Amino acid sequence: MRYEGTVYRPPGEWRSYLLQVTVGCSHNGCTFCGMYKGKRFHTRPLADILEDIQMAKAQYGDVDRVFLCDGDAAALPMEELLTILKALYDAFPGLIKVTSYAGPRTILDKTPEQWRALRAAGLQRVYLGVETGNDALLRAIRKGVGAREMLEAGKRVREAGLDLWVMVILGLAGPGEASRRHILDTVDMMNEMKPRHLSALSLMLEEGTPLWRDWRAGRFTPVTARESLQEARLLIEGLDVMPLHFTCDHASNYLPLKGSLPAERENFLAAIDAALAGERGIRPEWSRGV
Known part of the structure; x- marks a missing residue:
């Protein structure tokens, strides 16, 4: 799989396929955190992400869990997030859970209706x-x-x-x-x-x-x-x-x-x-x- 820089995940996602959709953290200003200091935050091209999903399908066959990286994957535009979620569930018939980190400002930048739409599309868990x-x-x-x-x-x-x-x-x-x-x-x-x-x-x-x-x-x-x-x-x-x-x-x-x-x-x-x-x-x- 293709990754830019060091990729971090919550301990509980050790079994998950890690799909990098953003690089770094959109905030990246916390005084205690050094995880993303060497990265400039940016989103990956949607075409590359969709290609990665197909590469994972060819490599793994099927997966039941996916974690969206990096530190603030939810910062992607709604249309892209919905497209990625659909592509994941289409590619992996056994997929039961998609999870992601989300920063507080990113969460507030999306409306309650948008978060309900992401849940309906298959995003089950957010780490805050x-x-x-x-x-x-x-x-x-x-x-x-x-x-x-x-x-x-x-x-x-x-x-x-x-x-x-x-x-x-x-x-x-x-x-x-x-x-x-x-x-x-x-x-x-x-x-x-x-x-x-x-x-x-x-x-x-x-x-x-x-x-x-x-x-x-x-x-x-x-x-x-x-x-x-x-x-x-x-x-x-x-x-x-x-x-x-x-x-x-x-x-x-x-x-x-x-x-x-x-x-x-x-x-x-x-x-x-x-x-x-x-x-x-x-x-x-x-x-x-x-």
Whole structure:
């Protein structure tokens, strides 16, 4: 298959055929993220994308899952997205799921009716990097939207009938009261946004990013492993979205947790408490990754 640059996908899409329809991220301004810094955002020619689908058909025969890359595939014009979805379902009789990342501004640039049309055409899941529910922190990390807009973006996807998968980042605000406010505001947003899936990752400072430079200059203090676990506990304790598939098992996390809420809440909290008490081991710093 043909790809431009490094292609990223959510961990859960490891079985999916990766179809690159855009290159890079349309926003590409977040202070903590270095994934797309080496790419200039652009859309691939539709003819090339359709050719890639036929190449995949010849190579794989049939696939049941497709993930549209790169960081903001939903930024494509509606007509092109609908054409690509139709081509995928025509090419692969066994296809049951097409998924994509989408940035909050991209989501808001499409109307609720357009999102319903994409769902009807076979786009089942959207991954949204919320990062935090705190308005001041969203602006500090240059996410491109504030809390009100982020909430509206998530609700727009969910209300269109798509499976909304949200990511948030533990440790993003640093320690102290900022940490607590970050998590409490995130809890409030999630309880109103009501995603079906929520993944909590832990901040990893990527060399060369603005946040990494702030850390090197003494302007940002990362949370400790203990503080990260306390954030995870506060998040899990406050979530009232039912049912919710919750994952905190990314390579960046200190303690792997995965299951459904509210069913697994007490087990999760007990595991965190055991780790905080030193009765359960956590991932050492050297083995954490993005």
